[in-house]
Amino acid sequence: MLPGVGVFGIGSTARVLVPLLKAEGFEVHALWGQSEEEACCLAKELGIPFHTSRSDDVLLHQDVDLVCIYIPPSMTRQIAVKALGIGKNVVCEKAATAIDSFKMVTAARYYPQLLSIMGNTLRFLPAFVAMRQMLLEGYVGEIQVCDVRVYGPSLLDQSYGWTCEELMGGGGLHTVGSAIIDLLSHLTGTRAHRVHGLLRTFVQQNSLIRGIRRVTSDDFCFFQMLMGGTRSSSCGVCCTVTLNFNMPGSFVQEVMVVGSTGRLVARGTELYGQRSGSNVEELLLGDSGWAGPEVKEMPLPHLRGLSSMVKALRQSFQAHEERRSWAQGPVAIAPTFEDGLYVQTVVEAVKRSSWSGEWECVEIMSQEPDPNHNLCEALQRNKN
Amino acid sequence: MLPGVGVFGIGSTARVLVPLLKAEGFEVHALWGQSEEEACCLAKELGIPFHTSRSDDVLLHQDVDLVCIYIPPSMTRQIAVKALGIGKNVVCEKAATAIDSFKMVTAARYYPQLLSIMGNTLRFLPAFVAMRQMLLEGYVGEIQVCDVRVYGPSLLDQSYGWTCEELMGGGGLHTVGSAIIDLLSHLTGTRAHRVHGLLRTFVQQNSLIRGIRRVTSDDFCFFQMLMGGTRSSSCGVCCTVTLNFNMPGSFVQEVMVVGSTGRLVARGTELYGQRSGSNVEELLLGDSGWAGPEVKEMPLPHLRGLSSMVKALRQSFQAHEERRSWAQGPVAIAPTFEDGLYVQTVVEAVKRSSWSGEWECVEIMSQEPDPNHNLCEALQRNKN
Numbered sequence: 001m002l003p004g005v006g007v008f009g010i011g012s013t014a015r016v017l018v019p020l021l022k023a024e025g026f027e028v029h030a031l032w033g034q035s036e037e038e039a040c041c042l043a044k045e046l047g048i049p050f051h052t053s054r055s056d057d058v059l060l061h062q063d064v065d066l067v068c069i070y071i072p073p074s075m076t077r078q079i080a081v082k083a084l085g086i087g088k089n090v091v092c093e094k095a096a097t098a099i100d101s102f103k104m105v106t107a108a109r110y111y112p113q114l115l116s117i118m119g120n121t122l123r124f125l126p127a128f129v130a131m132r133q134m135l136l137e138g139y140v141g142e143i144q145v146c147d148v149r150v151y152g153p154s155l156l157d158q159s160y161g162w163t164c165e166e167l168m169g170g171g172g173l174h175t176v177g178s179a180i181i182d183l184l185s186h187l188t189g190t191r192a193h194r195v196h197g198l199l200r201t202f203v204q205q206n207s208l209i210r211g212i213r214r215v216t217s218d219d220f221c222f223f224q225m226l227m228g229g230t231r232s233s234s235c236g237v238c239c240t241v242t243l244n245f246n247m248p249g250s251f252v253q254e255v256m257v258v259g260s261t262g263r264l265v266a267r268g269t270e271l272y273g274q275r276s277g278s279n280v281e282e283l284l285l286g287d288s289g290w291a292g293p294e295v296k297e298m299p300l301p302h303l304r305g306l307s308s309m310v311k312a313l314r315q316s317f318q319a320h321e322e323r324r325s326w327a328q329g330p331v332a333i334a335p336t337f338e339d340g341l342y343v344q345t346v347v348e349a350v351k352r353s354s355w356s357g358e359w360e361c362v363e364i365m366s367q368e369p370d371p372n373h374n375l376c377e378a379l380q381r382n383k384n
Numbered sequence: 385m386l387p388g389v390g391v392f393g394i395g396s397t398a399r400v401l402v403p404l405l406k407a408e409g410f411e412v413h414a415l416w417g418q419s420e421e422e423a424c425c426l427a428k429e430l431g432i433p434f435h436t437s438r439s440d441d442v443l444l445h446q447d448v449d450l451v452c453i454y455i456p457p458s459m460t461r462q463i464a465v466k467a468l469g470i471g472k473n474v475v476c477e478k479a480a481t482a483i484d485s486f487k488m489v490t491a492a493r494y495y496p497q498l499l500s501i502m503g504n505t506l507r508f509l510p511a512f513v514a515m516r517q518m519l520l521e522g523y524v525g526e527i528q529v530c531d532v533r534v535y536g537p538s539l540l541d542q543s544y545g546w547t548c549e550e551l552m553g554g555g556g557l558h559t560v561g562s563a564i565i566d567l568l569s570h571l572t573g574t575r576a577h578r579v580h581g582l583l584r585t586f587v588q589q590n591s592l593i594r595g596i597r598r599v600t601s602d603d604f605c606f607f608q609m610l611m612g613g614t615r616s617s618s619c620g621v622c623c624t625v626t627l628n629f630n631m632p633g634s635f636v637q638e639v640m641v642v643g644s645t646g647r648l649v650a651r652g653t654e655l656y657g658q659r660s661g662s663n664v665e666e667l668l669l670g671d672s673g674w675a676g677p678e679v680k681e682m683p684l685p686h687l688r689g690l691s692s693m694v695k696a697l698r699q700s701f702q703a704h705e706e707r708r709s710w711a712q713g714p715v716a717i718a719p720t721f722e723d724g725l726y727v728q729t730v731v732e733a734v735k736r737s738s739w740s741g742e743w744e745c746v747e748i749m750s751q752e753p754d755p756n757h758n759l760c761e762a763l764q765r766n767k768n
Contacts, residue, residue, distance in 0.1 A: 144584075144586045144604065144630060145586075145604055145628060145630070147533075147626060147628070149531075196580065196582075196741075198580075198608060198622065200528075200622060202528045202529075202644070203644075220528065220529055220622065222608065222622070222624050224582060224606065238582060238584060238604065238606070240606050240626055242531060242624055244529060244531070244642060246528060246529070246642060246644075247642065247647065248658075248660045248661075248662075249658055249662070249663055249664075249665070250663075258628060258630060258631065260586070260587075260630075263631065274632075274633055276632045277632075278632075278633070279633060279634075280633075281633070357580075357742065357743045358741065358742055358743075359741045359742075
């Protein structure tokens, strides 16, 4: 039986998500927005019976068994951890910092019977499902290089807000790069151990953001990841990612994996491949056409990925009688909160590298840093 | 009046160059090859009256006024410097090291009345001539990012040789990357001051190179250059270059320049552009079709660039009555030996960065390092 859903967020993702959930048979019982008016307005538009600006009203709502959190990164951790504590299943967008991600991991570990997955959706895109399968079957041989490009128009909101602020989780690296980092570890089955990166904010002001306000989040980011390669026989995988959001016009996403005997390329939602022996590239998975809603702010690969994830959620919950029970199988490829922590750790290492100019190690946090650490050190110093 | 030409080299470039020279009305009087047999064979094939394996025979040939040097990098400096000393005009492929490049610069400075240009040919490709013009006219606004990809099949020769050896000037960075480094400084009108790079040799052995032999030259290279940006108002230009020669199938070259108000992209020999206001990419310069020779080893952009350079050479020499005199105008965009030294310096900085993992400064050599430096130091140490 399908669980009742509560949705956090009134942005473009939430706006797309609700119709997708309904199309799969989920009932959306409650909507949360930061302001009462915006929540009211969107709830009316989407036909959601209850709306609020108080998070507890959704989390404690008796018909809500699954909470979908699509809100700015700085707010996700708080809601996700609380939702798990109340015993709700959670699908959640990324957090703003590794510490927040770590707190989410701790909560998820504490409630293993609850569903807790990242709302990051490229893994579910059929082209990437097929790509991963073909990589496992050895289509490209040993993986050598992954090369990713994402180009698109500005990611900034119309008005000044978190998208302009690097520390609030804005910018191309955090918003789009994190989905790519997650995808590449999923495709290659390995993780980055060293990264190098360069971030730039080319457009620091525009017609809407001016005066004393300045954009601090990156609109150009370029990073390399060294992955795997622990076996002495292997060089490991070199990943290069270029993100450029100073490109008005259509969104371009190209993910290429090159191996010893061939290559696979996902362009947008289509998958192409070429084996070393062949002179032509073959279309391995075409785009079957998109009948769902079109959203200007949301590129097609993310939109279709989200749609496939909602389908997987339906299958996962459908398998059980009880509203809150779910089956592992259909959502097995979903990124866990642990994956979310890994991604956030890589994002922060790339930012560190951009400041230091050096290769930075990716070290996953294994315990929460003591918030009193600095205080203790100061006391220690005074003692001596 | 057109000068008589002597050609050094029996590789694929020389094989293409001779027909191109003849088509423009140049007479090719002499051909040099490393072995007498190979030189004889190619001279017969191309209808060149004289061939030799002794370089002086070409350099001192009385009908030769222009020497075209298309030989392995480790040998170019010696021939080029000697040719200038004998009073011949020189078109020369890159050297293997910055020290060799510096020696070529010294010779070129000593004989300013002689033509001395690098045989590097992408600058002359009509798409790049048009691109540079449009950049100067402000099509993209302020240049922010250059993004270049070159993909192709292995650059290794059939048998073991200099193409396999990093120290001999083999590898994607030295062979293809240097043409890109030169092109980007030409297009942007500025030079790299810091670089970061990563080189890999994924294929260290193949069916022809095996046993104790191992390829040391890179087949994958990825580097970033920070260029210009000395003005405080400007971020400078970030260039990212990805070279991958583990891609059997056709050659792909894409050079994109992104600016504040638009972008230009050269794909192969065609130029496309999109201004920020527009929703569609426009074809700015199509490929008019190539009637010249097809060469498997030589990608079309290089082939057409070479052809355009030969045309420019003809115009340059045609302007004067005297066989050895030439006009600056038609070859003004050609890379000088000074440009060659800059390119070689960047190549070496990228290699250093790949070893050190750090950003490396590009410092152009201003005087030849003392070959006795180490000896002197040793003597100094003994004294103390």
